[in-house]
Amino acid sequence: MFRIGVVAATVSILSMTQWANADDGLAGREKLTAHSKEFQKRVIEVTDGVYTAVGYSASNVTLIQGEDGSIIIDTSANPVDAQNILAAFGSRLKQPVKAIIYTHNHPDHTGGTSAFVGKGSPDIYSHKLLTTAKADTGRGRRDGGDAFGTQLPDEDFINAGTQLEYGRVTPHTRVGYIPPNSTFDGDEKSLRISGVALQLIHTPGEADENISVWLPERKVLIAGDILLKTFPNIAPLRGLPTRPVDKWVVSLDKLIALNPKYIVPGHMGVILNSSDANDALTAYRDGIKFVYEKTMDGIAKGKTPDELVEEVKLPEKLAKHPYLQEFYGTVAWSVRGIYSQNAGWFDGNPTRIFPLSDKERAGKIVALAGGREEMLKTAASALKNQEFQWAAEQADYLLALDKNDKPAIDVKIRALRALGEQQMNATARNYYLTVANTLRNNSK
Numbered sequence: 001m002f003r004i005g006v007v008a009a010t011v012s013i014l015s016m017t018q019w020a021n022a023d024d025g026l027a028g029r030e031k032l033t034a035h036s037k038e039f040q041k042r043v044i045e046v047t048d049g050v051y052t053a054v055g056y057s058a059s060n061v062t063l064i065q066g067e068d069g070s071i072i073i074d075t076s077a078n079p080v081d082a083q084n085i086l087a088a089f090g091s092r093l094k095q096p097v098k099a100i101i102y103t104h105n106h107p108d109h110t111g112g113t114s115a116f117v118g119k120g121s122p123d124i125y126s127h128k129l130l131t132t133a134k135a136d137t138g139r140g141r142r143d144g145g146d147a148f149g150t151q152l153p154d155e156d157f158i159n160a161g162t163q164l165e166y167g168r169v170t171p172h173t174r175v176g177y178i179p180p181n182s183t184f185d186g187d188e189k190s191l192r193i194s195g196v197a198l199q200l201i202h203t204p205g206e207a208d209e210n211i212s213v214w215l216p217e218r219k220v221l222i223a224g225d226i227l228l229k230t231f232p233n234i235a236p237l238r239g240l241p242t243r244p245v246d247k248w249v250v251s252l253d254k255l256i257a258l259n260p261k262y263i264v265p266g267h268m269g270v271i272l273n274s275s276d277a278n279d280a281l282t283a284y285r286d287g288i289k290f291v292y293e294k295t296m297d298g299i300a301k302g303k304t305p306d307e308l309v310e311e312v313k314l315p316e317k318l319a320k321h322p323y324l325q326e327f328y329g330t331v332a333w334s335v336r337g338i339y340s341q342n343a344g345w346f347d348g349n350p351t352r353i354f355p356l357s358d359k360e361r362a363g364k365i366v367a368l369a370g371g372r373e374e375m376l377k378t379a380a381s382a383l384k385n386q387e388f389q390w391a392a393e394q395a396d397y398l399l400a401l402d403k404n405d406k407p408a409i410d411v412k413i414r415a416l417r418a419l420g421e422q423q424m425n426a427t428a429r430n431y432y433l434t435v436a437n438t439l440r441n442n443s444k
Contacts, residue, residue, distance in 0.1 A: 053085045212251075325424070
């Protein structure tokens with residue numbers, strides 16, 4: 001009788017606190033919603049003869065007019081998007097397409113090629129590393145976790161951080177991909193295509209094979225994903241290897257030395273003056289270099305990842321820079337990724353060499369709390385006090401002992417929804433909310 005009463009009371013408290021964070025989460029939600037303006041559909045005239053289609057697909061597509069045809073940089077996510085971009089370019093696209101250049105292997109940049117090729121036979125250029133790059137498969141989903149929010153209902157979804165959507169409306173299946181027929185190895189390749197001088201510069205960072213396309217006569221830099229208007233996704237939530245930050249810094253140094261007047265990134269809007277271009281490149285370089293060096297210094301001093309996450313914060317000037325806002329990656333995840341990449345999984349604390357299993361630890365923690373009912377009450381109290389992380393962690397202890405514990409599942413659902421609504425980081429928001437929805441659907 002007492003057991004039933006406690007659980008019922010706990011569920012009642014949970015019901016009252018379902019949306020306890022509604023006001024608290026507005027700041028993150030509003031920032032992420034405002035960020036969506038970056039993906040507004042438009043064709044931007046970068047300079048004479050150079051146009052970029054923004055917002056028609058998950059990535060930007062750039063058109064360069066030549067003397068007797070056109071050059072296309074990246075081809076969007078799929079042929080459907082590519083056809084819409086062709087229509088948006090209209091008469092600005094001079095036929096035939098003489099060349100296509102891939103900045104890197106990601107499907108959102110290479111999936112629409114067949115639409116641009118049509119019945120022609122253009123040269124398709126890339127770095128040689130693109131031909132051996134493995135597809136980004138990521139970690140298998142756990143409880144439906146999805147950083148891109150492909151299955152979220154419209155009322156929950158805002159954007160995917162660097163694009164309005166990724167795989168929600170149109171597929172990212174590489175159905176329109178055509179392999180390159182002209183590759184280069186090493187640091188650089190100079191070309192003249194249809195009267196246009198181009199330099200293909202190897203700039204590894206988000207992808208090992210990333211190249212930036214430099215138009216020296218027009219001072220235009222088409223950067224690929226080496227520069228984006230968000231803190232970079234150095235250690236992706238979706239379970240990919242940590243990106244090589246040291247190489248990324250060197251790549252940005254190369255681009256700063258070019259002193260571009262215009263920059264076309266792989267996603268979002270274009271930079272249209274040299275002052276802003278230099279400012280963005282320099283801040284981006286300084287931001288990720290700071291995080292890398294501080295983390296490496298902490299590793300050398302024997303600090304743990306948790307300690308470094310608490311300590312490594314961008315200086316105020318960089319933290320406020322528009323190109324370092326955490327819409328896609330975060331400083332904290334980067335610290336953890338850099339740590340594991342350079343120092344491995346072990347943090348130096350011998351207690352963690354052979355730790356208790358999750359179930360063993362949970363049993364002892366729940367016992368210390370006074371049992372399941374007491375932990376349910378403290379979890380409900382945590383929700384009421386907007387301590388959503390602590391509520392989720394307590395739910396995990398209970399679920400480690402019984403994965404079908406419905407009151408504990410309810411705690412976790414509400415905690416994850418609250419945490420998701422607080423986020424300005426799109427991938428974190430999407431992951432929290434997709435897991436919450438999956439748990440809710442599976443527990444019905």
